[in-house]
Amino acid sequence: MQSLIIVFNAGSSSLKFSVYRMDDLKINLQGEVENFVTKPNLWLKSESKKKYIEKNLFPETSKVVWTVLEEINKASKGHKIAVIAHRVVHGGKLYKQPTLINAEVLDNLRELIPLAPLHQPYNLDVIEASMEAYNNIPQVAYFDTSFHRSQSYLAELFPLPLKYANEGIIRYGFHGLSYQYISSKLPHYAEEKAHKRVIVAHLGNGASLCAMKNLKSVSTSMGFTALDGLMMGTRPGNIDPGIILYLVNERGYSIEGVQDLLYEKSGLKGVSGISNDMRALLKSNDPNAEIAIELFCYIAAKHISSLLPSIQGLDVLVFTAGIGENCPQIRSHICSYFSWLGLRVDDKLNRKNTSKISAHNSKIEVYVIPTNEEAIMAEEAAKLISH
Numbered sequence: 001m002q003s004l005i006i007v008f009n010a011g012s013s014s015l016k017f018s019v020y021r022m023d024d025l026k027i028n029l030q031g032e033v034e035n036f037v038t039k040p041n042l043w044l045k046s047e048s049k050k051k052y053i054e055k056n057l058f059p060e061t062s063k064v065v066w067t068v069l070e071e072i073n074k075a076s077k078g079h080k081i082a083v084i085a086h087r088v089v090h091g092g093k094l095y096k097q098p099t100l101i102n103a104e105v106l107d108n109l110r111e112l113i114p115l116a117p118l119h120q121p122y123n124l125d126v127i128e129a130s131m132e133a134y135n136n137i138p139q140v141a142y143f144d145t146s147f148h149r150s151q152s153y154l155a156e157l158f159p160l161p162l163k164y165a166n167e168g169i170i171r172y173g174f175h176g177l178s179y180q181y182i183s184s185k186l187p188h189y190a191e192e193k194a195h196k197r198v199i200v201a202h203l204g205n206g207a208s209l210c211a212m213k214n215l216k217s218v219s220t221s222m223g224f225t226a227l228d229g230l231m232m233g234t235r236p237g238n239i240d241p242g243i244i245l246y247l248v249n250e251r252g253y254s255i256e257g258v259q260d261l262l263y264e265k266s267g268l269k270g271v272s273g274i275s276n277d278m279r280a281l282l283k284s285n286d287p288n289a290e291i292a293i294e295l296f297c298y299i300a301a302k303h304i305s306s307l308l309p310s311i312q313g314l315d316v317l318v319f320t321a322g323i324g325e326n327c328p329q330i331r332s333h334i335c336s337y338f339s340w341l342g343l344r345v346d347d348k349l350n351r352k353n354t355s356k357i358s359a360h361n362s363k364i365e366v367y368v369i370p371t372n373e374e375a376i377m378a379e380e381a382a383k384l385i386s387h
């Protein structure tokens with residue numbers, strides 16, 4: 001009989017899950033519920049990579065989660081589910097570590113919903129349903145904000161009256177599980193340089209940067225919410241806050257209208273007028289697609305520069321997530337802004353998406369490392385249970 005770890009990764013429109021074996025941390029089963037809220041459709045595949053279940057479900061979170069657990073149970077007959085790990089976007093100031101979930105923890109996490117309205121409610125609904133189904137199995141929350149709690153007081157502070165910081169308006173930072181995964185793997189790639197001055201660029205639909213020293217977060221580009229920092233798929237990243245005041249005061253925008261503009265209608269999608277999908281933009285001949293791509297790279301480079309003082313230089317740059325892992329053009333474009341620092345990319349290696357893409361004479365090493373938020377949760381859960 002094997003002990004298993006279920007990892008749930010709930011987004012605003014999908015619920016991904018993986019089942020790991022505790023002894024070797026290999027994946028037994030994997031699946032996803034797409035269109036989680038409107039028209040949930042479940043697929044599940046086993047080790048042999050064959051899809052063997054695909055079905056439509058009733059759009060109610062608890063029923064969706066119970067069906068997923070039932071299917072996992074059927075497919076894992078004879079094995080024991082030892083722990084269920086949940087990805088939670090916001091842990092606030094309080095949760096700096098993975099946390100065993102109970103009613104009090106759930107209440108505290110609910111209070112953070114206004115800080116992450118697009119993700120936190122789904123994360124918590126999934127946890128609740130899963131706890132109803134299995135109240136005898138430990139369930140643990142892994143937070144996207146925790147990794148950044150090693151930031152200094154200054155790095156967390158916005159230049160507002162200090163009472164706001166005391167009330168919790170600080171730079172929380174996000175994508176922490178991705179950064180934790182990269183920091184755990186970087187020593188295999190960059191050996192001793194991994195512990196020096198590192199910037200990781202997580203470039204996916206959501207995009208952010210993390211500057212690290214000794215593999216710990218020193219500063220990050222996302223802030224109080226996941227709207228800050230880099231230009232993203234549909235979010236603009238950091239913009240002049242005066243624009244929002246102008247839109248509301250002079251152009252009659254409602255708060256909902258501004259929210260929609262900032263979360264859904266800006267970034268690559270807004271600038272190009274075509275898509276938030278980098279693949280579509282790279283294929284397009286539309287001049288606005290080119291402007292969107294150039295702006296994406298320029299802003300990424302600008303923000304990389306803005307993190308340099310916090311780590312006093314740069315030894316290693318890492319690209320990860322959908323765009324970072326798969327788009328040589330974007331990587332070389334961003335890197336070209338740092339040729340004055342002696343950063344050189346080897347075009348051949350870059351085109352092949354190999355793990356080290358810097359040229360041998362580059363003063364800064366550049367890596368492409370696929371991220372895996374679920375794997376780091378499984379690793380941590382295995383450690384937690386075996387202690």
Ligand code: ADP
Pocket residue numbers: 203204205206233276277278279280321322323326327
């Ligand atoms: P998220 O997890 O934030 O939804 P991902 O990390 O999956 O985002 O990244 C999505 C982005 O990565 C999209 O812009 C997509 O176009 C891009 N992407 C994914 N795969 C590829 C690929 N093979 N080539 C180019 N771009 C890719």
